[in-house]
Amino acid sequence: MGNILAFCEFQDAALRISALSNIAFARTAAAAHGGEVIALLVGAGAQAASAGAAKYAGKVIVVEDGALPHYLAETYAPIVARLAKENGATVVTATATALGKDLIPRVAALLDAGMASDIKEMKGTKEFVRPILAGNAYSTVEITTPIVCVTVRQSEFESAAELGAAGAVTTAAAGTVDALGATFEKLDATKSDRPDLGDAKVVVAGGRGMKNGENFKVLEQLADLLGAAMGASRAATDAGMVPADWQVGQTGKIVAPNLYFAVAISGAIQHLAGMKGSKTIVAINKNKDEPIFQVADYGLVMEWEKAVPELISEIKKLKATR
Amino acid sequence: MKILVPIKRVPDPTQKAKLKDGHIDLAGASWIVNTFDEYAVETALRLLENGEGPTRIAGSEIVVVSLAPEDAGKEIRNCLAMGADRAIHVVASDAELDSLAVVKVLAAIIAAEKPDVVVMGKQAVDGDANQVGQMLAGKLGWPQATFAASIETDAAAKSLLVGREVDGGVEFKRVPVPAVVTVDLRIVSAHAVKNGVTPATHAYGGDGARLPSLKGIMASKKKPYEQKKLADYGVGAPVIKETVVTLPPPRAAGQLVADVSTLVKKLADEAKAL
Ligand SMILES: Cc1cc2nc3c(=O)[nH]c(=O)nc-3n(C[C@H](O)[C@H](O)[C@H](O)COP(=O)(O)OP(=O)(O)OC[C@H]3O[C@@H](n4cnc5c(N)ncnc54)[C@H](O)[C@@H]3O)c2cc1C
Numbered sequence: 001m002g003n004i005l006a007f008c009e010f011q012d013a014a015l016r017i018s019a020l021s022n023i024a025f026a027r028t029a030a031a032a033h034g035g036e037v038i039a040l041l042v043g044a045g046a047q048a049a050s051a052g053a054a055k056y057a058g059k060v061i062v063v064e065d066g067a068l069p070h071y072l073a074e075t076y077a078p079i080v081a082r083l084a085k086e087n088g089a090t091v092v093t094a095t096a097t098a099l100g101k102d103l104i105p106r107v108a109a110l111l112d113a114g115m116a117s118d119i120k121e122m123k124g125t126k127e128f129v130r131p132i133l134a135g136n137a138y139s140t141v142e143i144t145t146p147i148v149c150v151t152v153r154q155s156e157f158e159s160a161a162e163l164g165a166a167g168a169v170t171t172a173a174a175g176t177v178d179a180l181g182a183t184f185e186k187l188d189a190t191k192s193d194r195p196d197l198g199d200a201k202v203v204v205a206g207g208r209g210m211k212n213g214e215n216f217k218v219l220e221q222l223a224d225l226l227g228a229a230m231g232a233s234r235a236a237t238d239a240g241m242v243p244a245d246w247q248v249g250q251t252g253k254i255v256a257p258n259l260y261f262a263v264a265i266s267g268a269i270q271h272l273a274g275m276k277g278s279k280t281i282v283a284i285n286k287n288k289d290e291p292i293f294q295v296a297d298y299g300l301v302m303e304w305e306k307a308v309p310e311l312i313s314e315i316k317k318l319k320a321t322r
Numbered sequence: 323m324k325i326l327v328p329i330k331r332v333p334d335p336t337q338k339a340k341l342k343d344g345h346i347d348l349a350g351a352s353w354i355v356n357t358f359d360e361y362a363v364e365t366a367l368r369l370l371e372n373g374e375g376p377t378r379i380a381g382s383e384i385v386v387v388s389l390a391p392e393d394a395g396k397e398i399r400n401c402l403a404m405g406a407d408r409a410i411h412v413v414a415s416d417a418e419l420d421s422l423a424v425v426k427v428l429a430a431i432i433a434a435e436k437p438d439v440v441v442m443g444k445q446a447v448d449g450d451a452n453q454v455g456q457m458l459a460g461k462l463g464w465p466q467a468t469f470a471a472s473i474e475t476d477a478a479a480k481s482l483l484v485g486r487e488v489d490g491g492v493e494f495k496r497v498p499v500p501a502v503v504t505v506d507l508r509i510v511s512a513h514a515v516k517n518g519v520t521p522a523t524h525a526y527g528g529d530g531a532r533l534p535s536l537k538g539i540m541a542s543k544k545k546p547y548e549q550k551k552l553a554d555y556g557v558g559a560p561v562i563k564e565t566v567v568t569l570p571p572p573r574a575a576g577q578l579v580a581d582v583s584t585l586v587k588k589l590a591d592e593a594k595a596l
Contacts, residue, residue: 072495073456074465098488102468105421105453109460114422114561117451127565132450136339137346139449140565181498182465185483189491196489226596234507238529244471244487244508251358251445251507259595269335270447276573280593282585288578297576297593300585310582318586318596 002090003035006057007080009099010041010049015056017199020159022095023056025122025152027160029091032125038087039167042076043068047171054167056160061087065174070184071099073106075177081110083172084147096151096254097198104151114143118254120156134250134273154198155256155277190243197229197246202259205231205248205275206241209264209285209304213241218308219263225315231255231275233265249274263304267292284308323479323499324383325366326437327406328428328458329359331390331397332448344566355397357530358443360404361505364531365473365515366441367405373520383407387431389414389424389552402542403534409545414552420562425457427555432462437500438479444469444504455504465497471508476518 006026008019015023026037039057041049046064053060063079080103084092092107094100096118108115120138121129127142128150197203204223206216216230223230231248232241248255250270256277263284265271268291275281276295283296286303293299300307333351340347355363363386370382384406388398391413398409412427432440445452459466471492472485479499486493487506497503508514512525534542579585590596 073459073468077460098469101452102456102466105456106460106466108453109425109457112422114420115453115457116562117453132567133339133346133448134335134450135570137341138568138570140567142563142565144561144563180463180465181481182467183496185494185496187488187491187493238508238511243491245489245491250447250450259589259593280589280595281576282589293576293578295573295576298585298588299576299578300582301578302582307582311586314582314586315596318590
């Protein structure tokens with residue numbers, strides 16, 4: 001018997017889409033552990049988002065406090081750890097976003113809990129399957145500590161559906177907040193009206209062969225035509241052509257959209273690790289021998305300068321006929 | 323300033339994964355220093371040198387620590403050859419270790435060594451767990467700055483301003499020392515590390531960590547290299563056990579299409595993706 005404490009990120013008055021994968025996992029875990037899903041919302045705006053969260057979890061705990069104006073692992077981790085104990089949690093979970101990856105291992109340390117990162121599946125009660133070696137193998141790990149911590153790979157868990165009845169919302173105190181001297185200074189935000197990379201149904205990604213940031217504009221036109229998110233290879237992000245948080249791959253974002261365009265990307269294992277779970281992969285590359293063609297469902301050997309503008313006009317034509 | 327850099331050796335990622343008895347077969351594997359850890363050593367060097375020289379700041383020290391099998395000396399010495407000053411090698415096999423055990427040993431070494439900063443890779447590219455830095459900071463009760471793409475400090479080095487790669491942009495977080503910093507790929511770009519000593523205009527070249535020079539390799543042979551036993555740290559049996567490893571099924575073979583209109587037609591009619 002044990003409850004599942006699901007740390008959930010939110011934005012405005014709703015859970016983030018990425019958090020719904022966490023809830024989906026938490027429901028499976030709750031069934032296996034004979035407990036209930038408790039969604040935990042911490043920080044500024046948590047109260048406002050709680051009604052949205054209650055659509056998905058039977059119980060919602062809100063911690064909002066003037067001493068928590070911004071996320072800091074130092075202040076959040078003790079709160080999550082304390083609430084895990086107070087609420088009889090046997091599993092503490094979050095989606096493996098940048099924030100989840102920053103926070104949950106620190107929580108695990110505070111709880112002396114074994115942790116499985118970026119899981120794709122649960123087996124039994126404390127056995128989890130997770131990709132290793134850039135997704136080239138799946139490791140099943142069994143954890144024997146009383147509480148276990150996990151982060152879940154968003155692309156491996158379908159968003160949870162709403163419950164029939166709204167869950168109960170309670171508040172909990174932040175307790176003593178000590179940032180250990182750490183301060184949030186600012187966020188240099190990547191401005192975008194496009195969907196988040198992890199949530200998008202279509203992703204248009206460009207690589208080194210795009211040559212410069214200006215050239216990405218044509219990919220962005222394609223993306224906007226398809227309601228897609230933009231992605232990139234490490235070579236493109238390192239070169240400063242596009243923001244770093246567009247990086248798809250083993251050490252960037254892991255995505256599995258319905259449709260993934262890899263344009264002027266060679267297909268290094270580290271890149272493939274981030275997108276080979278996509279349903280349909282299209283590769284556009286001028287060199288037919290590149291490894292990207294080995295994972296692509298449809299490969300087009302052509303320079304992007306010619307292929308992408310044509311693609312835009314063909315898709316526009318198709319849309320016009322519908 | 324004294325910096326401690328935990329490093330891990332990993333199987334060369336270009337090798338194809340193969341299984342033996344339900345686990346990854348590492349017999350005959352070739353090994354490298356985890357790339358992110360190499361970047362961590364590079365970061366430590368950039369924090370503690372005048373990059374124009376490059377000359378090390380007087381009184382600074384870089385200690386590399388590794389929990390690894392007996393035969394990992396080559397990879398550990400590689401970090402000394404890059405410019406780290408000494409090494410602590412805790413001899414341990416993978417089967418004896420999990421992240422909590424690694425953290426326990428590192429915490430004990432840190433208690434004895436008292437570094438100002440721990441700089442480490444954000445993840446090892448074999449296990450891909452991305453846990454140890456955060457856990458270590460939690461265990462020590464130190465602040466953490468993960469996924470660092472830039473670090474700025476002044477000569478007094480009482481705090482670090484770290485640019486962190488997060489979802490939606492770059493977050494700037496200031497942490498006082500002592501602190502744990504985990505580094506991301508962009509930390510090795512030309513102007514990512516500013517230490518108040520290297521001129522701000524100085525651009526580091528190359529596209530990764532520095533390669534050991536011949537002089538560095540020679541010097542590394544004489545640098546202090548301490549070997550310890552896992553038993554010295556009272557680490558119990560692992561609480562995270564790998565029960566089995568499987569290989570994912572390969573993707574079904576795709577097709578080349580002749581032109582853009584065929585591509586669009588197939589995406590619409592065959593893949594139902596448009
Ligand atoms: C520790 C570590 C972590 C890493 N993590 C990641 C990661 O998370 N994500 C990631 O992507 N990479 C990662 N990498 C880097 C990875 O190994 C590759 O270097 C990188 O993916 C290459 O990017 P690319 O395909 O854009 O560039 P390249 O390999 O240089 O390929 C460029 C491609 O563009 C094509 N091209 C050139 N001009 C044109 C044209 N006019 N029209 C069409 N095609 C053209 C070329 O044929 C070529 O295939 C990592 C590496 C390390 C060591």
